[in-house]
Amino acid sequence: SYGCDGAHAAAQYFTKSCAPGALSSEYVDAGTVPHDNLCHLCHGAAYRRCRRDASEDYYGHVGAVRCMVEGGGDVAFVRHTAPHEVSGGRRREWWARDLLPDDLQLLCPDGTRAKMHEYKHCNLGRVPGSVLMGRANHTELDTYSNLMVYAQQFYGATTADEFSFSMFLSHPPYSDLIFSDAAVRLKPLPHSKRSAELVAGKALIRAARIVSCDAPQASYYIASDPDFLSEGFKSGVFGHLIALTLFILVLLR
Numbered sequence: 394s395y396g397c398d399g400a401h402a403a404a405q406y407f408t409k410s411c412a413p414g415a416l417s418s419e420y421v422d423a424g425t426v427p428h429d430n431l432c433h434l435c436h437g438a439a440y441r442r443c444r445r446d447a448s449e450d451y452y453g454h455v456g457a458v459r460c461m462v463e464g465g466g467d468v469a470f471v472r473h474t475a476p477h478e479v480s481g482g483r484r485r486e487w488w489a490r491d492l493l494p495d496d497l498q499l500l501c502p503d504g505t506r507a508k509m510h511e512y513k514h515c516n517l518g519r520v521p522g523s524v525l526m527g528r529a530n531h532t533e534l535d536t537y538s539n540l541m542v543y544a545q546q547f548y549g550a551t552t553a554d555e556f557s558f559s560m561f562l563s564h565p566p567y568s569d570l571i572f573s574d575a576a577v578r579l580k581p582l583p584h585s586k587r588s589a590e591l592v593a594g595k596a597l598i599r600a601a602r603i604v605s606c607d608a609p610q611a612s613y614y615i616a617s618d619p620d621f622l623s624e625g626f627k628s629g630v631f632g633h634l635i636a637l638t639l640f641i642l643v644l645l646r
Contacts, residue, residue, distance in 0.1 A: 399604035404428035411435040411460050413452045414445030434465040447567045455479055455568040458642065462488050468500060469642045473512040474575045476642060478568075485565050497642055521592050523573050524582075531584065538581045545579055 400421045403412065408430060414420040415431035432443035434451070441448040451460040457469040458479050469475075477483070480492045499507040499515045507515035525541070527534050548560045561577060563570040572579075582592075590598055 400428055400431065402604070404431050407431070409433040409466075411443065411449075411451045411457075411465060413443055413449045413456075416443055417445060420445060434460060436460070436463075436465065447570060450566075453569050455484075459486075459488055461642065462492060470517070471642050472575075473516065476509050478574065499642060518596075520597050521594065523576070524592060525579075534587075541579055542581065549578060 400412075400415055403410070403415075410431055411434040412431040413435065415428060421428075435443040435449055436451050437444060437449035443449060444452070446452060450456060451465065454471040454475040455478060457466075457471050458475055460466045461469045476494060476497045479489045480494045480497065482490070484490075494509050497509055499509065499512060501507055501515040502517065505515075525537070527537060545560055548558050550557065550559050550562075561572050561574065563574055568574055586592070593601075
């Protein structure tokens with residue numbers, strides 16, 4: 394049994410991987426044995442290697458796909474929209490230019506494989522989408538909420554324009570810099586639905602406590618608005634009632 398040491402469990406299971414932040418005491422208990430193999434496949438230069446931010450090339454969902462495409466890893470653990478975000482000419486970087494959706498497959502829990510559009514039946518489970526968290530002070534949270542909702546009226550455009558700032562777009566080679574690039578709008582949560590248990594769901598909270606004795610007990614506030622999703626991302630841009638599907642991705646070529 395690994396107790397609450399999820400990093401140790403992952404290091405024992407995977408010979409080599411790239412898990413940005415795995416060697417940082419900010420995210421991993423400094424008292425545990427360093428698990429260097431969790432960063433062996435990372436690509437960042439010098440002190441930026443394996444950092445949990447955009448300075449590490451393989452950080453985030455897009456970075457995980459890039460790691461696999463460039464031969465760093467055999468599989469990638471990503472959200473279900475990630476393959477569509479990087480394939481079919483949607484990104485300009487050289488590593489993604491020739492990547493097609495048919496080059497990727499899903500690995501299902503039962504050992505079978507599936508095509509990208511079959512993620513609803515081939516995944517590791519559903520988790521809530523991104524939310525903003527804050528201290529449980531309603532006055533402050535309401536102020537922050539009003540600020541973010543007001544800001545998106547000016548900076549919420551989801552069209553690419555290198556001369557304009559957008560809250561929901563990151564220009565290559567970066568991704569998900571502020572909010573998820575798949576997000577389209579923020580929506581305040583009512584006070585009655587701000588608890589971690591309601592947002593995450595009992596199953597996810599239970600799973601988090603299995604691998605971490607310090608699973609957070611926070612009040613969540615803003616989530617993406619499911620009423621403003623395009624049809625193509627109906628299950629992929631995330632509100633507190635719309636789940637994000639996680640799956641294992643494998644490269645065919």
